[in-house]
Amino acid sequence: MKIHIDLDCFFVSAERTIDPNLKGKPVGIGGRGDTKIFSHKKSRQFLNLKNSGAFVPAYFFEHQSSKQNDLNKFIDPDGRIRGMLTTTSYEARAYGVKTGCTIREALQLCPEIIIKQPNMRLYQELSYKLKIFLQERIPVMEQGSIDEFYGDLDGWVDDKDVPQFIDDLKHEALEVLKLPLSIGAAYSKFTAKMATNDAKPFGTKIVYPHEVDAFIKEKPLKDFPGIGRRTEAVLLARGLTTLGEIQKHPNIFLHSTKSQKELYERVCGIDKTPLQQERERKSIGISRTFDPEIDRKELKRCVIILSRHLSHALIRMNKHPTHYTVSIRYDMNQKGNAAITINRLFSEPFLRTTLLELFEQADIYTNLKVIRIGLSCSAFTQSNHHTFSLLEYEEDTKRHRLTQSTSSLREKYGLDTLQWGGEL
Ligand SMILES: [Mg+2]
CATH class of the missing domain: 3.40.1170.60 (MutS, DNA mismatch repair protein, domain I)
Incomplete structure (x- = not known):
């Protein structure tokens, strides 16, 4: 299960x-x-x-x-x-x-x-402790969010022993970590997630295959962890208001797109979706929402500060991005975006310059107030110099090393140690 x-x-x-x-x-x-x-x-x-x-x-x-x-x-x-x-x-x-x-x-x-x-620091630490606690007890795990995990018990705990296992797990977590949690169990991870909701607080609930029909019969569409507002609207327009009604209409879903078929199987708890174990990070970003700001100089100062934080995160993760994105949201909900792919070994000055340039490109409504700025980096590559432009490689390496030592200082004394002139 x-x-x-x-x-x-x-x-x-x-x-x-x-x-x-x-x-x-x-x-x-x-x-x-x-x-x-x-x-x-x-x-x-x-x-x-x-x-x-x-x-x-x-x-x-x-x-x-x-x-x-x-x-x-x-x-x-x-x-x-x-x-x-x-x-x-x-x-x-x-x-x-x-x-x-x-x-x-x-x-x-x-x-x-x-x-x-x-x-957040406390929450992260406790979440990490819980993850380690669970990993020691369940071989196949997936982390869903900071406070949510899935486990696959097949070949580990017999179905008949699952009730005892999850009840013990719940009590042990409370004793060891002082954290109350709830656990749902089913053949499908989606049914299990819905079962957890019913079990809260500090409860457990198992939905056996023969119980799924009754379990989902009266549940509203939004209770399913995969039906967002958009899908909900589409289904409601088709006259389907509960998960039970979806189940009664396989013809609508099974001959449709792959994702529709998938949705149908998941709702009915007959999907075989495996758990996704640890994945490598594909991108990292930082963004902030703030009071509407018109002053471009102040906005650029924010970009510089955000890029200092991003640079520190990249160094800590030992990642070398080659794709950079800046997104802007204006106070009337307009959006601006700009992105670039560059094969250069990253350093903080390089990141700052690149992101400032992208900010200027993305800022298409310069007469409007900005309420959000987001920066992100992706397409990570190895620090192997063959990947990077040879022309700048030597200079970039020096700067990268400098960024590394700056980051170790910030690691020790806080991220506001060593700021840039433009930030003040
Ligand atoms: Mg929760």
């Missing part, structure tokens, strides 16, 4: 491992666009790559260990409360406070709610 493991209100549970006072109380983790990296004040930001893979982005984090309500961090100087909640404890949910609520709404529904700032 395949199992799906999902941490219960993970960010809140993580905070509770370091602050037991939060136990049993309504707690919400607040989020707002992290624009701290653009601050003129130096902060001690670090990069965590330990747990990052194809599914988990690399995070830049700041050391923090506050043990109080962080609500004031979400109040602007003008007294406005900003930000929304990314995770809520079950105690908060009892008041109707849900993920996606604004902090203002949350306070109206539940005035005693404790708001915490996210502490």
